[in-house]
Amino acid sequence: MKLAMIGKLFALAVITLTLGIGREALAQQQPIVIGGTLGLTGSFAEPSADYKVVYQRWLDEVNEKGGLLGRPVKMIIYNDESTPTVAQSLYSRLLDQDQVDLVLAPYTTFIGGAIVPIVLSHQKLLFNGGFVGINIFKHAKGSIIGSYTYQEPDYTRGLFELIKGLPEDKRPKRVAIFAAQNPFPIVVRDGVGGVGGALNFAKAAGMSVVLNEQYPPNTTDFTGLVQKAKEANADMLLELGLPNDSLQVARTVKQQGYKPLIFCTCGSQVTTLSAWPKLGSAADGVIGTTISWPSQGYAGLTELADAFKKRGDDTLPTYAIVGYAILQVIEQAVDGAKTLNQGALKAYVHSHEFKTVAGNFRYQDDGTPVFSQVVLQYIKGKNQVVWPKDAQTAALVTPMP
Amino acid sequence: MLDRLAFIITDGILLGLIYAIAGLGLSLVLGIMGIVNVAHSAFIMLGSFFAFELFRRLGLDPIISFFLAMPVFFLLGTIVYRALLTRIERVSQSQGLVAMFGLMVLIENLSTIAWTTDTRVITAAYTNASLVLGSLYIAQVKLIAGALALVLTLLFWAFLRFTLIGRAIRAMGQNRDAALSVGIDVRRLSAVVFGLGIACAGAAGVALAMVFPFSPNTQIQWLAWAFLVVILGGLGSVANTLIAGLIIGLLQSLSTAFLPFDYVYLVLYVLLAVILVLRREGLTLVVKRAI
Numbered sequence: 001m002k003l004a005m006i007g008k009l010f011a012l013a014v015i016t017l018t019l020g021i022g023r024e025a026l027a028q029q030q031p032i033v034i035g036g037t038l039g040l041t042g043s044f045a046e047p048s049a050d051y052k053v054v055y056q057r058w059l060d061e062v063n064e065k066g067g068l069l070g071r072p073v074k075m076i077i078y079n080d081e082s083t084p085t086v087a088q089s090l091y092s093r094l095l096d097q098d099q100v101d102l103v104l105a106p107y108t109t110f111i112g113g114a115i116v117p118i119v120l121s122h123q124k125l126l127f128n129g130g131f132v133g134i135n136i137f138k139h140a141k142g143s144i145i146g147s148y149t150y151q152e153p154d155y156t157r158g159l160f161e162l163i164k165g166l167p168e169d170k171r172p173k174r175v176a177i178f179a180a181q182n183p184f185p186i187v188v189r190d191g192v193g194g195v196g197g198a199l200n201f202a203k204a205a206g207m208s209v210v211l212n213e214q215y216p217p218n219t220t221d222f223t224g225l226v227q228k229a230k231e232a233n234a235d236m237l238l239e240l241g242l243p244n245d246s247l248q249v250a251r252t253v254k255q256q257g258y259k260p261l262i263f264c265t266c267g268s269q270v271t272t273l274s275a276w277p278k279l280g281s282a283a284d285g286v287i288g289t290t291i292s293w294p295s296q297g298y299a300g301l302t303e304l305a306d307a308f309k310k311r312g313d314d315t316l317p318t319y320a321i322v323g324y325a326i327l328q329v330i331e332q333a334v335d336g337a338k339t340l341n342q343g344a345l346k347a348y349v350h351s352h353e354f355k356t357v358a359g360n361f362r363y364q365d366d367g368t369p370v371f372s373q374v375v376l377q378y379i380k381g382k383n384q385v386v387w388p389k390d391a392q393t394a395a396l397v398t399p400m401p
Numbered sequence: 402m403l404d405r406l407a408f409i410i411t412d413g414i415l416l417g418l419i420y421a422i423a424g425l426g427l428s429l430v431l432g433i434m435g436i437v438n439v440a441h442s443a444f445i446m447l448g449s450f451f452a453f454e455l456f457r458r459l460g461l462d463p464i465i466s467f468f469l470a471m472p473v474f475f476l477l478g479t480i481v482y483r484a485l486l487t488r489i490e491r492v493s494q495s496q497g498l499v500a501m502f503g504l505m506v507l508i509e510n511l512s513t514i515a516w517t518t519d520t521r522v523i524t525a526a527y528t529n530a531s532l533v534l535g536s537l538y539i540a541q542v543k544l545i546a547g548a549l550a551l552v553l554t555l556l557f558w559a560f561l562r563f564t565l566i567g568r569a570i571r572a573m574g575q576n577r578d579a580a581l582s583v584g585i586d587v588r589r590l591s592a593v594v595f596g597l598g599i600a601c602a603g604a605a606g607v608a609l610a611m612v613f614p615f616s617p618n619t620q621i622q623w624l625a626w627a628f629l630v631v632i633l634g635g636l637g638s639v640a641n642t643l644i645a646g647l648i649i650g651l652l653q654s655l656s657t658a659f660l661p662f663d664y665v666y667l668v669l670y671v672l673l674a675v676i677l678v679l680r681r682e683g684l685t686l687v688v689k690r691a692i
């Protein structure tokens with residue numbers, strides 16, 4: 001009896017010691033360093049804050065699971081002040097001085113486009129949950145790995161797919177388009193090389209474009225523009241702008257009593273931002289797009305949405321989805337390829353499927369995931385999925401309430 | 402057609418009234434004191450957040466916040482005058498400009514820390530409602546903001562015209578040395594003028610927040626509008642500032658209706674360039690005067 005007891009105590013001591021040494025060994029091992037920047041101050045601080053939250057969430061989770069390749073994971077995220085030149089010098093620092101193992105992209109094309117040459121010249125892959133830019137992806141020939149499941153030319157694709165599925169008498173026929181004078185919304189409108197873009201989708205759907213206007217980024221008042229769309233009897237309005245513009249356009253549409261069959265703020269994922277519900281009745285009936293939605297059942301997405309609800313967000317921001325998804329891709333790629341070698345990782349990424357909160361990714365040659373999108377309509381204070389059908393949470397309300 | 406014209410003119414006037422108050426405080430401070438207050442728009446933004454916080458925390462209607470903003474921002478303006486402007490009174494115009502620019506950056510950064518760069522909107526009961534006259538839809542919130550702008554402009558005009566302090570301010574604006582020689586306390590009066598300018602910015606911020614979305618970063622766009630109003634209207638004249646705002650509002654409204662929207666801002670900035678060429682003396686007078 002005594003001997004058995006001593007034996008048990010000995011075994012316990014050995015296990016404790018082994019676990020202790022194991023944990024210590026993990027801590028002592030050189031960490032895998034993932035580096036990037038975010039515009040934590042300046043114009044892009046709002047979306048960058050969402051990225052920061054999901055980065056920390058993923059980092060805690062992955063280290064709790066034992067890290068990557070048995071090594072702890074460390075993240076260096078500098079503040080690029082929402083300025084491309086600052087981001088450029090910080091990426092040089094990350095690559096030359098900090099010598100990070102894996103590189104994360106910053107938020108938004110304006111900043112991201114500026115740092116791509118620096119990262120690629122160091123023969124590093126750029127894991128990109130931060131920006132879209134079909135031309136940038138194509139030039140990088142698969143060395144930028146994205147998590148946005150649609151690029152600029154496809155921003156309105158889901159909407160036109162949704163319209164295709166409507167009964168003939170409910171389909172809009174006259175389109176008005178407002179686009180901000182910014183390279184990004186212009187590609188959303190025009191597409192690239194005749195492919196994609198709202199104008200091409202509208203033409204293919206047999207709709208006539210009755211108004212096609214561009215506005216400068218510092219536009220304050222949209223009353224005249226909305227009035228023009230109303231006078232042109234446009235039964236579909238596409239607002240292809242950034243969040244601030246889209247909020248004001250939505251408010252003006254309501255104030256002008258303009259009720260098209262479809263009104264989509266398709267230039268950004270503004271209907272998933274915290275300011276949207278604050279518009280009150282002007283927010284109702286407006287359509288927007290996002291990457292994925294909890295009703296699609298992707299693993300971890302509901303938990304992520306809940307975490308943002310606890311932070312006071314009424315709805316899950318798109319930035320949180322893509323930011324978390326790219327880290328899931330990194331995790332699965334490193335685990336699967338069992339190396340940090342960039343060439344091997346690239347080959348692995350391009351030949352495997354990844355299960356993320358943004359969907360199950362298969363990568364195309366240019367490094368973008370295969371197209372998928374969710375079309376949302378803000379109905380009675382809540383975003384509802386109206387397309388695709390298999391994830392639908394409510395029927396489309398048309399015309400605008 | 403008549404309906405359309407009526408709409409364009411109404412919208413232009415309402416927009417113009419709002420633009421006018423964005424430039425009113427700037428015009429006053431620039432015209433009377435010779436200070437190029439580039440931090441003016443930062444105080445406009447603070448006014449917007451003042452209304453936002455009162456609305457969010459206390460449910461206070463922005464119309465009430467508009468009137469509350471005047472004394473609060475007047476006080477803030479006099480504090481800033483005492484703390485900063487008295488120290489840079491004798492430096493060159495360019496150094497003063499840099500100091501005001503620094504103040505603008507400081508306010509913007511502190512606001513970003515306090516409120517982040519999230520876009521904010523204030524949606525009161527009347528924000529999404531419209532006054533419907535036949536086929537005309539006039540946003541109630543614009544009518545209210547326009548009326549408040551008119552009230553503010555009239556208050557300033559009456560203050561400068563009919564009160565003793567107002568007359569002293571005008572005297573100081575016309576000839577500072579002469580004002581000193583007849584016993585006007587120029588330094589104290591300068592604090593009042595700067596306070597009034599900031600009070601105007603704060604109240605303008607409340608009116609703008611009723612109509613437009615805002616964040617700490619969007620303040621800079623109002624600086625451009627404020628300068629446009631000041632350059633068109635000249636310095637220190639309330640009536641001219643009002644007329645300038647109305648011209649800009651009407652021009653924007655008419656251009657939007659009859660030109661592709663790309664050209665609207667081009668028209669406005671061409672107007673700015675033309676005025677700068679034709680009325681250059683308006684600004685050179687200010688440049689000659691040290692802070």
